[in-house]
Amino acid sequence: MITVVGLLAMPPMLEALGLEGRPVTLAGRLTGGGLWGVDRNSWPAIGPGGALAGVEVQGNASLARYAQVMDLRPVDWQGRQVLGVAGQGTTEAARPDPDLAAEIARQIIDAGDHPAEHLAWRLPMIGIWAASRLRAQGRCHSGGDVVARRAGDAVRVIDRRPRFAGYFAVEERRLTHALHRGGHSAPMTREAFLMGDxxxxxxxxxxxxxxxxxxxxxxxxxxxxxxxxxxxxxxxxxxxxxxxxxxxxxxxxxxxxxxxxxxxxxxxxxxxxxxxxxxxxxxxxxxxxxxxxxxxxxxxxxxxxxxxxxxxxxxxxxxxxxxxxxxxxxxxxxxxxxxxxxxxxxxxxxxxxxxx
The missing domain is CATH 3.90.79.10 (Nucleoside Triphosphate Pyrophosphohydrolase)
Structure with missing residues (x-):
């Protein structure tokens, strides 16, 4: 078992990484850090004082993959193996963006069999793409009153495959979409060039x-x-x-x-x-x-x-x-x-x- 704290213990991250567990409270507090879950070099440290919420989980492949890309290693704290910190320190902690971090985590997990070192190199562009997806979800309806609003299943993804990942990336999806005359299209395969906003x-x-x-x-x-x-x-x-x-x-x-x-x-x-x-x-x-x-x-x-x-x-x-x-x-x-x-x-x- 391992205890995740800070960003990793927040509901969006637990869901993105497929983790469930038992809430626990540790004596301590998180210190320092910056863009948690965005920059792999900006994780907080753990220090004395206060009470720190965590979740005791059974590790899985997604968590292991994420930790490898993000250069996270378990830290021994009060007899527990704690994940989600870079070490021990004493400065004030920054506040993470759990929704952005969770979308980055999903992109890492969905990236196929690319080496972890390569995904670590791509993290700035993965972050740009993740933030772009969140920004798109928060936009007003495109097309005003001219374009009808579609149901949530108007686009149905059958399969997705990452085809290339350099500075930019290419992804292939097999999908169907709602038709103007009703019903859904036949399955089609499309490729897209992932750039971000x-x-x-x-x-x-x-x-x-x-x-x-x-x-x-x-x-x-x-x-x-x-x-x-x-x-x-x-x-x-x-x-x-x-x-x-x-x-x-x-x-x-x-x-x-x-x-x-x-x-x-x-x-x-x-x-x-x-x-x-x-x-x-x-x-x-x-x-x-x-x-x-x-x-x-x-x-x-x-x-x-x-x-x-x-x-x-x-x-x-x-x-x-x-x-x-x-x-x-x-x-x-x-x-x-x-x-x-x-x-x-x-x-x-x-x-x-x-x-x-």
Missing amino acids: AAVLLPWDPRRDRVLVIEQFRFAPAMRGDPQPWLLEPIAGRVDAGETPEAAIAREAREEAGLDLRRLIHAFDAYPSPGAVCEFLFHYVGIADLPDGTAGIHGLDSESEDIRGHLMDRADLSAMVAAGRITNGPLIALSLWLDARAADLGVEPAPGPGGS
């Missing part, structure tokens, strides 16, 4: 009525054979597990353009290619000060980013969109959205010559 941003200076766009090399156009795989784009990045889209895009603005935003305006959200790409984009316009000399070369070396900023009048970006000279979909959409609403958002008088 991301946020995109077009920085705009209303006083100068200019925007900042970025230029970087893109692998997919190069794979397609495009002779110009350096694209003009909005600022963009994945929404990390435990992060909001707004926090993600503010972080990306600093990393990719050295910008601190004065105000963030939510434009719209969309699936860019819902036929097979599991990506959902949160689109923003960011109010920023963009004087001459603002653009530069930025990006994180750790992510092999080589990003050049370009300042341009909003009208010039609009003309490029109209002439078909922009091929990045989110940038086209944000340019059109901003053009339609700039007057309502308040274009301030332009500065004098030099744009400073």
Whole structure:
């Protein structure tokens, strides 16, 4: 028997790992830690003082697999083998997100026979995908009153198979779905590219009525054979597990353009290619000060980013969109959205010559 504590003793985690057991109380408290169940290096420690709730369980294959990926080992505490802590310590404990951690646990258990070390390497992307799934479940009904609400069994999954897991992943599912004329479709096999949610941003200076766009090399156009795989784009990045889209895009603005935003305006959200790409984009316009000399070369070396900023009048970006000279979909959409609403958002008088 083993005693799970902290995050592992919470109902969502017990359910995700298929655990049942007897509640117990230990003398002690959890200390330290950070993103429990998200970052394998941020588990709390156990220390003296207080009363700590736990659950005594019989270990199973799911718990063993999860503990291996998360680098959790039993700790001897008061004659019990305790799981869910990194050791012993004395600092204040952080608060976990049990729903997010449970979804990450389910993704780990469902990942097939990939080595634990590989899944540990993939944990940041597993977390992004898990958080994306939770975010999707909390969204408003898509399609408004036009699209009818379906019953919970409108999509029936017969079988699922992980086909590839690198930085991104590919999953195959055999399923049926409800038909417009009634009944269900014949079984079909589909594959999807698992990417997770991301946020995109077009920085705009209303006083100068200019925007900042970025230029970087893109692998997919190069794979397609495009002779110009350096694209003009909005600022963009994945929404990390435990992060909001707004926090993600503010972080990306600093990393990719050295910008601190004065105000963030939510434009719209969309699936860019819902036929097979599991990506959902949160689109923003960011109010920023963009004087001459603002653009530069930025990006994180750790992510092999080589990003050049370009300042341009909003009208010039609009003309490029109209002439078909922009091929990045989110940038086209944000340019059109901003053009339609700039007057309502308040274009301030332009500065004098030099744009400073």
